[in-house]
Amino acid sequence: MKRYILLFVLFFMSFYIHGQKDILTLEKSITGVWSLMPSSWSNPQWAKNANILYYGKRNKYLYRYNPTKNRTDSIALVDMINPSLKKAGYDTIKSTPGFTFGPKNELVFYSGEHKLSFDMASKKLVKINNAPRKLSLLDSPETPFVFSFSKDDGLYVIKAKGDTVLVAQGSDSIVYGQSVHREEFGISKGTFWSPTGDKLAFYRMDQSMVEQYPIPNWEVIPAKVRHIYYPMAGRKSHHVTLGVYDLNTGKITYLNTKGDPEHYLTNVCWASDGSEIYVAEINRNQNHTEFNAYNPNTGHKIRKLYTETHPKYTEPLTPYTFIPNQSQLFIAESKRDGWNSLYLYKTDGTMIRKLSHRVEVTNIIGFNNKNTVVYYQAILPNTIDLHYFSTDITTGKTTQLSQGPGQHIGNISFDGKYAFESNNTFGEHNQYRVRDLTKNKVQTIFTANEPMENFNIGETRIDSLTAEDGTLLFARTIFPYDFNPAKKYPVVIYVYGGPHAQMISNRRNAQAQTWMYVLANEGFIVFTLDNRGSSNRGMQFENVTHRRMGDIEINDQMIGYKFITSQPYVNPDRVGVHGWSYGGFMTISLMTRQPGKFYAAVAGGPVTDWHMYEVMYTERYMDTPQQNPEGYKNASTFNYIDQLSGPMLLIHGAQDDVVIWQQSMRYIEACIKKGKQVDYFVYPSHPHNVSGKDRIHLIQKVIDYFKPGLCIRKIKNIRCCIYF
Template identity: 40%
Template sequence: MRKISLLLLLSGLSTCVLAQNKLLTIQDAMIYARGTLAPEDLRGIQFIHNSHDYVYYKQDKDQVVYLKGGLGNEAKPFLTLQSLNEKLSKTGLKPVERMPLIQFGSEAGWVFFYEGQKLALNPEKNEVKVLADKSLSSVETVESGSDGYTAYLEKHNLWVTKGSLRKQLTNDGSENIVYGSAVHRNEFGIDKGLFWSTSGKKLAFYRMDQSMVQDYPIIDWTKTPALNKNIKYPMAGDKSHHVKVGVYDAISDRLVYLETGEPSEQYLTNIAWSPDDRFVYIAVVNREQNHMWLRQYDSLTGKYIKTLFEEKDDKYTEPLVPMSFVKNDAKKFIWQSNRDGWNHLYLYNADGSLLKQLTKGNWEVTEVKGYDEKGEKLFYMSTEESPITRNLYSVNLKTGKRERLTEGFYNHRVLLSSDGKVMIDNFSGPEKPREIQLKDLVSKRSELLLQAKSPLAGFATGESNIFKFKTGEGIELYGTLFKPANFDPARKYPVVVYWYGGPHAQLISNSWNSGSGDYWFQYMAERGFVVLNLDTRGSDNRGKAFEQSIFRNAGKAQAEDLLNAVNYLKSLPYVNTESMGLFGWSYGGFNTVNFMLEHPGVFQAAVAGGPVTDWRLYEVMYTERYMDTPQENPEGYKSTNLIGKVQNLKGKLLLIHGLQDDVVVQQHSVNFVKAAVDKGVQVDYMIYPGHAHNVIGKDRAHLYQKVSDYFLNNLLESKKTLGN
């Protein structure tokens, strides 16, 4: 057994057991956890544009009322349905029956939807401006610019509208030629395909040709007979789609395509505009994903101007955030990069020359929040205090001086006023469901807006502790241990371990419920389990080396870390390590099946949701980043092909898959089940019709009841389902 050093971080922050209180139901744990059992909040809280006053809404009897407050001013009713309708009547609009959700922080005014239109109401002048016409209410892809132009898709083609203008920009849109949508399977931080310029008069957009990509069938089982709908799904090592970036000038009515050049199979990521609309910038990544060029293009002609700088990595490089020009200084921009091993901020001249690295250390910048009024200070969130907390900091662009602006060992979520002088600090910890403060960042004066009580006060919950431990190799890992209600240290309890272990996900945070959005861990603890939630190597926000441990051999580092966690569990006198279950979804589903086959017998039961079982069948962009191509890394693909190792299985294994999964296609599970049948190995299989990669909505309770029952029936001695 490897020696593990355990440091309890929060030994005094446990939840007391209330033996006579009620148990959570699965609906409580999975559905109401985000509703009636979520910590109290100030719903829709936001700053009013160019103001230090805040607004939020609450239900007052049968009506929604907006309240307004500020430093030294208690929140009072600000906008009722009656007062909104009075303003609407002055503009000539009919009254509404229900209060709409309103965005008060826009320069355009109060922005909300009215009878299918997106409107901006000027509350002083009682004037209304139409931002998006009612005709666009049924259109999926819509993007509005600051000058009133709106781009949208109709019958696969791209259109621009403003007032009476309605201009069709393209004519060849189809299932194969896709305009204005996210490309590259939403990797590299890409979540849309339309990008208005600073002035709102020019539009950059993606054009994706996927005619060369293989079709993949997704069956709609609600039709009789069942109906096949093909999607384009580029698998690792196969042909990928080709992407271009077009630019439309609404004033000159001119459309050009940027000369991004060859090869066609490259990734055009992180599109950004210059403040004067002259240039478009693209982080171009080669298909091998080990080389990035930040390139500048002329928006008038589409011509390539120059490469500002390059980044290379012997494993992979992954730009996720576009360059951002400094407020009030169009000659400088901010770039985020993990080139030194951690995600940090770099200040550049517009010509591409590096001025300075603004942040540095063995921690990650997780988000940029904005600037102060003069543009001298940049605000950002980071893990500098701890990987499991988030805090707001500022850095002076001239001097490099940094300042921490949030307090306490918590997970902070922050809203800043437009001048950066006042913040709304929304934070929580394992013992603190939610606290919201209004803080003046100049005077340091703060006011308490909300102190939420525990929504679980009426339930029999057990202890939970966040801890960290070091593996035999000295790698520091975090986990959360949930103990049963009415815990008896003299008893032996079965165990369930939940994990993910893949990029862009972090399970453990020093926030309410240790970062979990539901109460399933507590639900299982109430039913007699010790539950361990674990972040292994490969997880997010721990630096480049921590993540890149998965390179070319997915699952190996995670399995090693889990073995160390199992050794820790074995050191606990109250744990029955002869009755342990393992659960993971997606990448965690792959990790789960992989561990059951590579280390048979450690866990007696396992559940794998939406698991990758053969990386050859997963998408190009994600897979080749972490595994290279099957041609370049045949041994890595062979060693991670779970279908070829099914005969190693010992214990019970349940596979779960959404029937319409277009991310990890169902063929992964089908092939694994077929291999199990061929080898005479028993596995269990559950499908969820109508669901894609994640099972959401009311069916999520059904899913977690299925998972819970599987562990209850296979790990508890009584083999009875309890507390449904």
């Protein structure tokens, strides 16, 4: 009895406190979301050769923190720099600019398109180069005054004297210097400068053998069609090669990458002295990867460094990281042991030692000034925490440097004595700390405010559940701001569930999107679970879904369903589900493969049939339709339309070039033929994601679809759907 009295006391206290706060609107949560972010510093970084931390606060000052003395002072940087800028004819600045440190501790920053350096001691301003920053896919090496850019699918180089040279002329079907393979395998760019800036490696992509796909433009009258090359699973894929342009001779040499022309080339990087270029070559089946070294002058393969194979798939994502000033040593990232781990290699392909153990490495931070220690971020098994570690390159001794729960992002001083920590932990204010790594002592130097505390938002909770095989699963629950434990609430399950994504982590708001709090305040419990198949939990957690997309994910999501519907404050008969992209596929699958469990669903940009999705992604996780016909059949949402019961809304962007519009259009047609009623909405001018102001419209539509008032409106149209 006392327990229930306490619950009601807390409820009324919470109601009173929330009543004094601002209302979180959908507009605020989307277009105004930046005003809801915690206060922060701008680009904090250590000096190149001293244990002094510099940072800005978006004002006229540059701040510097001395950890030895635990003291901060400021420099009136704007007043210091502007006279020199004005004298040299450059645009003056109003606040501390984004900057990096040059080799002599000079500030490097931009004024308009001019890249400049400024020595704070001598007040000397030096022009580094003019950066034509408005050009498409602009790229440059460390060497000043050289740039590459893309125009009309061709590749151009701006030389040191300002001459613009056409390296290769593109066409409708042949593209130069752009990202390839639909940006899978960690690919985000198409040009790669040598360390000395005298050579440029670039992708050449021939798409002429790939089927074209129409993307309509409804903004002109009559409507027009833009065609893209979209390689679907089991069909022809594009052919990619790597060229090397020599700025001194003007000659192009193509690397002699043999084998199936539909293979994938990724992880492109140069040797630290520019003598070799390294490429990871993946077969189309994606179960075999060769890591090769090539001669950039002749294009000939010099040697195979090593090979990785896996019965399911290999997926190299990151180029080599060379040990500074040691041109014969590099660090490779690989998932061969079930985790994304670091390995120390010689350039002849000899593995020296493994550097990380049973952690999921997310990125390398850097090295100490002696280049004997590597620092990196990683996630421990069965956690949603992010830590940073150090490993002695010569001995392999590893130390976890950050401590405690949460997301700890480290920035190491030049000699490895100190670390600047950005700490982001669920349920706590963000903090900046400086850790003395020699004594493991921590000094908190900044605690951020939390703007969300000024708004009516409900509590957020993280739970750990167990899958059928005993695997730990993490879930998040968001409550309405006026939550009353004596009531029965409807639930909206927000789902993604696919690879390369994680919805829940031990950070601010448990990684929830801000609009979810608006949905909760409409009187819903908002629930999310990261099922097996999602990322940052090791390969066994991720690749368990191989060749059977949808099966394991649905099983795990139903573990979450059973958990949330068993809570005393939940009405188990009023559960909806919503997701986008892979989450759209999951939404339709849950609605139709678990009939009677969900009362309503909203599926955005959904994959309805994996036959119609892109080659690289689909064949990695499903193999080809020819190799795995049963898997494609079982995963197809078309095969479960007969089991659809209850209202379901599909949403798609007409400009979608990721999950093509035809995915949902064919599904709608199949529903019509089977006499199944579904609702449909299209955003004519949006691609795969609806962004900007229109996203307010999108999320409002999602909320309205789950709200009770929708039923009343549909009764007026002689169609009654009792949603919630």
